[in-house]
Amino acid sequence: MKRKGWVLLFGVMMLALASGPASVYAAEKTAAFLDLTDMTGAIAGLAGQASRITKATFDYFNERGGIDGVKIKYIGVDTRYDVARALSAYKRYRRTPRLLLANTIGTGLGKAIYPLILRDKIINYTPGDGEFQARLGRTFIYSTPYQDGFSAALDWMKEDWQKKGNSGAPIVGFTSWDNPYGREPFRGGKEYAAKIGVKLLDPELFPVGSLKHDVWLNRLAAKGANYIYVCGVDPTPTNVIRDAYALGLTKKIQFVTDYWGPDRAVGVKAHAEALEGSVVVSCFSRGTDTLNHPIMTKIWKKYMKTPVNEMRGSASIGFSWAMHFIEGLRIALKDVGYEKLNGEAMYQAFMKLKGHNVTQGATGICDYSPSSRRMSRYVKFYRIQGAELVPITDWRLAPDAVSLHKF
């Protein structure tokens, strides 16, 4: 092909690109959800699928006419867990008409984007950093704060310890990634342990990306831990328990992981034998609960085009992001109507979500209110049995550990 031919081809391709998506929403009433997610970075395994389910949930409702006639425009951007890239993407899309919420995956990003969120008067989702509850603002935590979840686990451990015929309280070890997320449960969790008389050992923190965890596990075992709480995004917690199993520690120590612990389609699938009996505390439904959720399975079948038994725990996270947005949008539209719909209206609407059963069981009752930025105060416990996560409790109220810490 001659040079002119190439230029022509390039021109036609550019025209085709430029003429596509704008028309999709041009004539419709829309509200935008900006998902600054990680699809190719450190937590892509968790965030990628969660984001896909979020989009699928919006598609599901859009196909049914939207929320009171307003369709949701999902804008997904891969940030690669890179703060600078996410900020750049936010600046690129902040002028999107009726952009109401930015979902920021990562504590660092949540903090970096906050001045812009304040300036634009929209709201944002961020993971479980309790500081956002301690200092109320426009950031809504999309889980139960990590310290609250950890404290709920401490309660469960004490209960389990006594149920097994022991007196007093157990000795609890803690091991996690050495990063802001990994240390967060201690900010309030430590104070709660002291309050209920649980002896909490010094945390054993390991670098993100560690493949073997024997050193840290042996240290905790040598200090007499009866229970070990493991943090990290799967497969990290699976690998920790796999190493504990190889060391023979799972026979004498009960392992409990946090919300991002072993996933039925990742860690559990790979190391079912080693994980057998381990417990997961989660503010999102997991395992069989997720598989039996009527709307999520319907969405999964229609949009994900893979068997339902491949659905991961992260599905309920993405579903929860979408459903809280939808419920907030519904209230905002009722309060101010479409013409006045903006970030401020959404902010006010989110603070009215307390008490709503937003996700139909995929999470606990919502807690967003003028005094709460917690998605929910409820957590549920699951045990890994026969390569599946089986619920062992109903939704339980997690202690308020955030208020115990001085931020």
Next chain:
Amino acid sequence: MRPCGIFDERYTQDMAILRTKQHWALLVGALILLYLFPLFGSYYLVSFLNNLFITIIVVLGLQIVSGYCGQISFGQPAFMAVGGYASAILTLKAGVSFWLALPLSGLIAGVFGIIGGAPSLRIKGFYLAIATIAIHFVTMWLILHLKITGATQGLNPMPPEIFGFPLDTDERMYYLIATVMLIMTFGARNLVRSKVGRAFVAIRDNDLAAEVMGMNLYHYKLLAFFISCFFAGIAGSLYGHLIMVVHPEQYTLTHALWYVGMIIIGGMGSIPGTFFGVIFVRVLDELVLFASPFLSEAFPWLGASPAAALGLSAFGLVLIVFLVFEPRGLAHRWEIFKASYRLYPFAY
């Protein structure tokens, strides 16, 4: 670029960066355009340029230590973090003015670079690359475990002020960042033409020969590290005050790979190559950022993740293409263009 028929008659002419009146006119025009840009450019473009200029400063530092002195370094993000944290601590906790904290953060990063780089300078090539990766992890570990750095929570430096006028928006910071970038470029351009710059090149090309000629390798290698880290520190300070947060998650090893990729694509051992590389990669990345949501919407069967992975794939592909077909980078293409322009309208 020099048109045909213009010859140097004096040494000063030969050394001049700007040789003709057209050069001066172009420079003045470019500067006017640069400084007037926020008046007509969108907020997004201004913030994009801020990021671009900060990246240019970091990569200029890397160009000096790697491109000119031949010492492979993956430590730039760590040194950028040192500069960012130093500036935040100096302004927030010691009450130092930003205008003093800015050069100090460069110096602190430079000194940190010397301390961190000193043992590394007895090793070469891949071993040095691994050592600089180790420096990255040590730095991040220190940041996470020291109280003064705010540990896991980071720090929130305030925007700089000029006579009480806060530079608290991207548009206002633009003037400062653009000016610092120009000064750093001017400094780097002149440094590499000096005795020190020639020593760096001699060490890069054959360190044994350079040593035999009487050069103190250790001195020059340390100097290259210091200058490189100084640049990174200045960039870190500017970035921290621009986004008003310094946090351990901002400085990842992935950035180091991108920076090295930028100098490979732009051209190792070339100051204009730094600009070419940074602009090429950042613009490509930005286009992908724009195209990904569009692609996943226009072609739903593609899914969100593959569309997102497009950026990384594009970067990898471009890097391979450059390594295979143009290992000397875009700067070499620029040199070829300049040479042909100098002969124009003659063929040779």
